[in-house]
Amino acid sequence: MAGRYKEGVENIPIEQIADALFPEVILTTVDDFLNWGRSWSVWYLLFATACCGIELMQFGGPRTDADRIGSVFRATPRQADLMIVAGTITYKMASRVKLLYEQMAEPKYVISMGACANCGGPFWYSYSVLRGIDKVIPVDFYIAGCPPRPEALLQGVIEVQKKIKKEKYLRAKKSEAGG
């Protein structure tokens, strides 16, 4: 064994290396453990109202592959942790956005995807388009672009993961966790 290490470097017994790599006991807090589990299963609600929805599909497809970071799509708000609002929201649609957000279970997060959802985008002067979904529901992350690339959306979900990992989930009040 000794011959495999360079001179001057302290030789470490193989048992010690194995213990370091494959510990039998992991010390952590319950918060960190729960957050670790939550952050790798950010399931998102399919909410595509315009061309951003095409990029949202690509985000779930094999190239960007949201599944590798544990994000899969849900067709119902009851099972979703994250709402990705992808597309133009009209006033007629805005009450549905609010209803769907309220149907999601706590803790919940919102990504506003693309120029339309951020601020109305090219429809700023329209009589019927809501100028930003943050007038209706709280938003965690905004993604710029018209539409944004799937990689940008992936970065947004990674930011949601980072936010989840920082949270004191057990001690948080209802209003503080998510949203």
Next chain:
Amino acid sequence: MEGIENIYTYLKGKFGEGIGILDKESRDPWFEVKRENLREVATFLRDDPELGFTYLVAITGVDYSKFVDVDYKGKLCATYILYRLRDSHQLIFKVFVEKEDPVIPSVWDIWRAAEWHEREAFDLVGIKFEGHPDLRRILLPPEWEGHPLLKDYKEPEEYRTPDGYLVVKTHRPDPLRENNESDQK
């Protein structure tokens, strides 16, 4: 029968005063049909073996309030785009009405496609189609006030659902107003 001039002459011989002016300089040539004769002209356009326009592509509502240099200034217009499937021939005619009396007879039983197109023209421009079986809004929410594609439309300060579930300030600067304060913020 092909060509807008031939069709125009043919219809003019049949209906006389019921057919108005012809504009063949426009990129999409069109002629005018008087409101009183719309239903007979429409039925003739569909059923006559020479014409046979069996397919209605669209009905478009237009507000000509701020249009200059034309004699139909200040009027509302419904544009009917017809199509003949057997030789891919397109035909456009327009019906003009006064803004104070925006009533046009419905053609929903002549071309069934007209039913939703007339609802759209009613929704956005406010033309009332007489005889339509179900003339209500198709795109905007049912509680919406006014017809937004009219040139004198004023946007309200806020949008509110009837049950008060959603109240949103519209925050829309008027693009036609000069020195718009909210636009510069």
